Amino acid sequence: MTFINYVAREINCKIVYYGPGLGGKTTNLQYLYDVTSADNKGKLISLATETERTLFFDFLPLDLGQIRGLRARFHLYTVPGQVFYDASRKLILRGVDGVIFVADSQEERLDANLESVSNLERNLKEHGFELAKIPYVLQLNKRDLPNAMTVEQLKKLLLVKGEPVFEAVATKGTGVLETLKAVARQVLVELRKSA
Amino acid sequence: MPAGRQPLTDPSNIVLYEAEYLRLKAVLAMTQKDLRADLVLLIDRSGQQIAFEGPARDVDMTALASLAAGNIAATDGLARLVGEPEFSILYHQGKHRSIHISDVAKRFSLVVVFDENVSLGMVRLKVKRATACLEEVFRGFMRKTETVDFTAKAPPGATPSIYFTDEEIDRLFSFLKPGG
Numbered sequence: 342m343t344f345i346n347y348v349a350r351e352i353n354c355k356i357v358y359y360g361p362g363l364g365g366k367t368t369n370l371q372y373l374y375d376v377t378s379a380d381n382k383g384k385l386i387s388l389a390t391e392t393e394r395t396l397f398f399d400f401l402p403l404d405l406g407q408i409r410g411l412r413a414r415f416h417l418y419t420v421p422g423q424v425f426y427d428a429s430r431k432l433i434l435r436g437v438d439g440v441i442f443v444a445d446s447q448e449e450r451l452d453a454n455l456e457s458v459s460n461l462e463r464n465l466k467e468h469g470f471e472l473a474k475i476p477y478v479l480q481l482n483k484r485d486l487p488n489a490m491t492v493e494q495l496k497k498l499l500l501v502k503g504e505p506v507f508e509a510v511a512t513k514g515t516g517v518l519e520t521l522k523a524v525a526r527q528v529l530v531e532l533r534k535s536a
Numbered sequence: 537m538p539a540g541r542q543p544l545t546d547p548s549n550i551v552l553y554e555a556e557y558l559r560l561k562a563v564l565a566m567t568q569k570d571l572r573a574d575l576v577l578l579i580d581r582s583g584q585q586i587a588f589e590g591p592a593r594d595v596d597m598t599a600l601a602s603l604a605a606g607n608i609a610a611t612d613g614l615a616r617l618v619g620e621p622e623f624s625i626l627y628h629q630g631k632h633r634s635i636h637i638s639d640v641a642k643r644f645s646l647v648v649v650f651d652e653n654v655s656l657g658m659v660r661l662k663v664k665r666a667t668a669c670l671e672e673v674f675r676g677f678m679r680k681t682e683t684v685d686f687t688a689k690a691p692p693g694a695t696p697s698i699y700f701t702d703e704e705i706d707r708l709f710s711f712l713k714p715g716g
Contacts, residue, residue, distance in 0.1 A: 342580070343550075344582075346552045347552060400583075400602045405709060408704050416584070416602065418602075431613075432612075435605075436580070436583070526706075530700075530705070
């Protein structure tokens with residue numbers, strides 16, 4: 342749900358990073374936090390367990406700059422990837438404008454990726470959204486690992502609707518900005534299309 | 537929305553114009569003054585901050601709005617688990633500061649941060665009055681949002697339009713340099 346505040350001259354959008362546990366969603370946010378200047382970011386909030394697994398969500402507000410005199414502010418959220426936190430995942434999708442699916446490229450995580458995509462579809466439906474219609478990009482993370490499946494294999498199995506695909510190594514920042522940029526672009530285009 | 541236009545992905549986008557904003561601010565200011573509250577903050581349920589009043593400007597409002605929305609969402613989940621449609625009020629009592637969160641029009645929430653000199657009963661009373669006023673404002677502005685034309689025909693004072701060009705969207709990211 343985009344919030345356009347003509348008084349503060351702001352557009353506020355909500356982006357959610359979705360995907361299986363330990364896939365690198367929080368690492369994406371951490372990287373964005375690290376490379377963004379203090380003027381363009383707010384506090385990074387992590388509601389995590391003692392072992393740094395996401396318990397509820399991570400949150401990072403980013404200011405992407407001015408467009409037509411309006412400040413484009415993106416609120417980035419991650420969901421907890423672990424299967425048993427489904428109730429929390431569902432809550433975080435409330436009012437979402439765009440979704441980044443962070444897939445773990447490792448072969449042994451394929452089932453977890455597939456389960457998570459289907460879980461995303463189900464949870465979006467509960468909020469009245471259709472995955473086929475909302476801004477959505479696929480990030481193939483952990484491309485540097487030796488047991489990573491090929492891009493072609495992963496695309497064949499994980500693509501939902503011909504969405505943009507980005508290869509990433511989130512720990513090094515590779516592909517992180519490109520992924521965010523792609524979904525932000527889709528959100529803004531969607532807003533334009535609605536006009 | 538003009539005929540023939542596609543609806544938004546989520547038809548419930550919010551557009552806030554100055555007239556409504558000032559009315560909302562007036563209600564928050566009245567509540568803040570009556571309670572001498574540290575902060576009175578209005579948020580929507582996805583975690584966007586809409587307006588606030590109060591001297592506690594040192595508080596990170598964006599983070600507060602996001603965490604409050606998460607809190608509300610989790611409490612809603614709890615309510616449904618025990619067969620309640622909702623818990624309309626959340627109250628967190630601290631040693632010096634407390635937080636009272638309440639529902640406004642099923643879509644927004646009013647967050648009041650107050651100190652130990654203010655009684656909870658008084659907070660409840662003033663919040664109830666404020667909620668009725670806020671709901672009245674929201675009814676007007678949701679009607680306006682539903683009918684808004686986002687292009688050049690936007691209502692007076694609503695410019696600039698959001699018909700962004702691709703180049704304009706690209707320029708947004710100019711301060712970020714790809715890593716890797």
